[in-house]
Amino acid sequence: MRASRLVSVLLLLQTRGRMTAQELADRLEVSVRTIYRDVESLHSAGIPLYGDAGPKGGYQLLDGYRTRLTGLTxxxxxxxxxxxxxxxxxxxxxxxxxxxxxxxxxxxxxxxxxxxxxxxxxxFHLDAPTWYRDREPVTYLPAVADAVWNERRVQVRYRRWKAPQEVERRLEPYGLVVKAGRWYLVARSGEQVRTYRVSQILDLHPLPETFTRPEGFDLAAYWRDYLAAFESRLRWGQAEVRLSPRGMQRLADLMTPGVVEAARESARGPDEQGWTLVTVPIESIEHATGEFLRLGTDAEVLAPDELRRQMAATTGELAERYRAS
Structure with a gap:
C-alpha cells in the first residue's frame, strides 16, 4: 500500500504541478503527517522534490523531471x-x-x-446511444469544446421547447456531458448555470473575451443535481397499475429507470392470477397513456380515475377502428 501511495504522490505532482500537503492528503485520503513521511521517503530515494512554505507554498518536482514509472497494475x-x-x-x-x-x-x-x-x-465494446435512435447532428460540438477548454465566451442562437423558441444567449461554457449519445453543454448565462443541448445550437460565434471558471466547480456534482431536479420536475403524480408476470419482465425494457425502480419497491402480490400491483410515478395523463399502452394487455391501470378513463377511451377507439377495418 505504501509503495503504491508513493507512486501516486509522485504522479500527482508530475501531472498537476505544485500541491500542498493538505491537497495531497485529501486526494489520497490519508493524514497530512503521512504525506510528510512520504515526501521524506521520496527525498531519500533521490527524487528532486522540494517544498515552499507560506500560503502559496507546496511541494513541486524540479522543472523538467519526469518519471517513467507509472505503477500501473x-x-x-x-x-x-x-x-x-x-x-x-x-x-x-x-x-x-x-x-x-x-x-x-x-x-x-x-x-x-x-x-x-x-x-x-x-x-468489450461500448456503444453509448440507446436503441432505435440515430446520433444527433452536433455541428457546433468542436467549437463548443474549444470554448470550454480555453474558457472563452460564446454567442449562440439556441432553439428551446417553449416560446419564443429561438433565443440569443451569451454563454460562459463550463463543461460538456454526453448522456445516452446526446451532448449537453453546462454554461453560465447571466447569473445562472444552465444546461443546453448541443444539437439545438443553431449558430455559434466565439467571442474575443475569456472568463474565469469558478473555483471548485464540480461538473459531475452539478450533473447529478441537475438530473435529480429534472426527475422531480418530470414526475407530478402517481399511478396504480396491475401487471402480469410478463408485464413485470417487460417493464425494464420499456420504462425509464425511475419507473422500474418505483415498481420494484412498491410491488404487492402476486395475486391469484399471478398479477402484481405497483405504484409508479407519471409525468402527465397523456404521456402515461402512451407509456402504459406499450405494455398492451399485460397492464391494467387502476388509478387515477382520469388516467383509467383515458386508457379506456383510447383502447375503445382503437378497437372500433380495427373492427371497422
Missing part, C-alpha cells in the same frame, strides 16, 4: 482501454488522437499487461 491497464468512448471522441474530433494514445500506451506496457489490455479491446 493489470486491472488499471485494462480499465484504461475499457473506459474509452470512441464515438464521443470522434464527435469531438479526437478519434485519431485517442487511437494514437492507446497505441503508445500499449507499446509502453510490459508484455504481460499488453496482452491483458489487448484482450479487453477484443472482448
Amino acid at each position: 493489470a486491472d488499471e491497464a485494462e480499465s484504461l482501454f475499457l473506459a474509452g468512448l470512441p464515438g464521443p471522441a470522434a464527435e469531438l474530433g479526437l478519434g485519431a488522437v485517442v487511437t494514437a494514445a492507446q497505441l503508445k500506451l500499449m507499446a509502453a506496457l510490459p508484455v504481460e499487461l499488453r496482452d491483458r489490455a489487448g484482450r479487453i479491446q477484443e472482448r
Whole structure:
C-alpha cells in the first residue's frame, strides 16, 4: 500500500504541478503527517522534490523531471482501454488522437499487461446511444469544446421547447456531458448555470473575451443535481397499475429507470392470477397513456380515475377502428 501511495504522490505532482500537503492528503485520503513521511521517503530515494512554505507554498518536482514509472497494475491497464468512448471522441474530433494514445500506451506496457489490455479491446465494446435512435447532428460540438477548454465566451442562437423558441444567449461554457449519445453543454448565462443541448445550437460565434471558471466547480456534482431536479420536475403524480408476470419482465425494457425502480419497491402480490400491483410515478395523463399502452394487455391501470378513463377511451377507439377495418 505504501509503495503504491508513493507512486501516486509522485504522479500527482508530475501531472498537476505544485500541491500542498493538505491537497495531497485529501486526494489520497490519508493524514497530512503521512504525506510528510512520504515526501521524506521520496527525498531519500533521490527524487528532486522540494517544498515552499507560506500560503502559496507546496511541494513541486524540479522543472523538467519526469518519471517513467507509472505503477500501473493489470486491472488499471485494462480499465484504461475499457473506459474509452470512441464515438464521443470522434464527435469531438479526437478519434485519431485517442487511437494514437492507446497505441503508445500499449507499446509502453510490459508484455504481460499488453496482452491483458489487448484482450479487453477484443472482448468489450461500448456503444453509448440507446436503441432505435440515430446520433444527433452536433455541428457546433468542436467549437463548443474549444470554448470550454480555453474558457472563452460564446454567442449562440439556441432553439428551446417553449416560446419564443429561438433565443440569443451569451454563454460562459463550463463543461460538456454526453448522456445516452446526446451532448449537453453546462454554461453560465447571466447569473445562472444552465444546461443546453448541443444539437439545438443553431449558430455559434466565439467571442474575443475569456472568463474565469469558478473555483471548485464540480461538473459531475452539478450533473447529478441537475438530473435529480429534472426527475422531480418530470414526475407530478402517481399511478396504480396491475401487471402480469410478463408485464413485470417487460417493464425494464420499456420504462425509464425511475419507473422500474418505483415498481420494484412498491410491488404487492402476486395475486391469484399471478398479477402484481405497483405504484409508479407519471409525468402527465397523456404521456402515461402512451407509456402504459406499450405494455398492451399485460397492464391494467387502476388509478387515477382520469388516467383509467383515458386508457379506456383510447383502447375503445382503437378497437372500433380495427373492427371497422
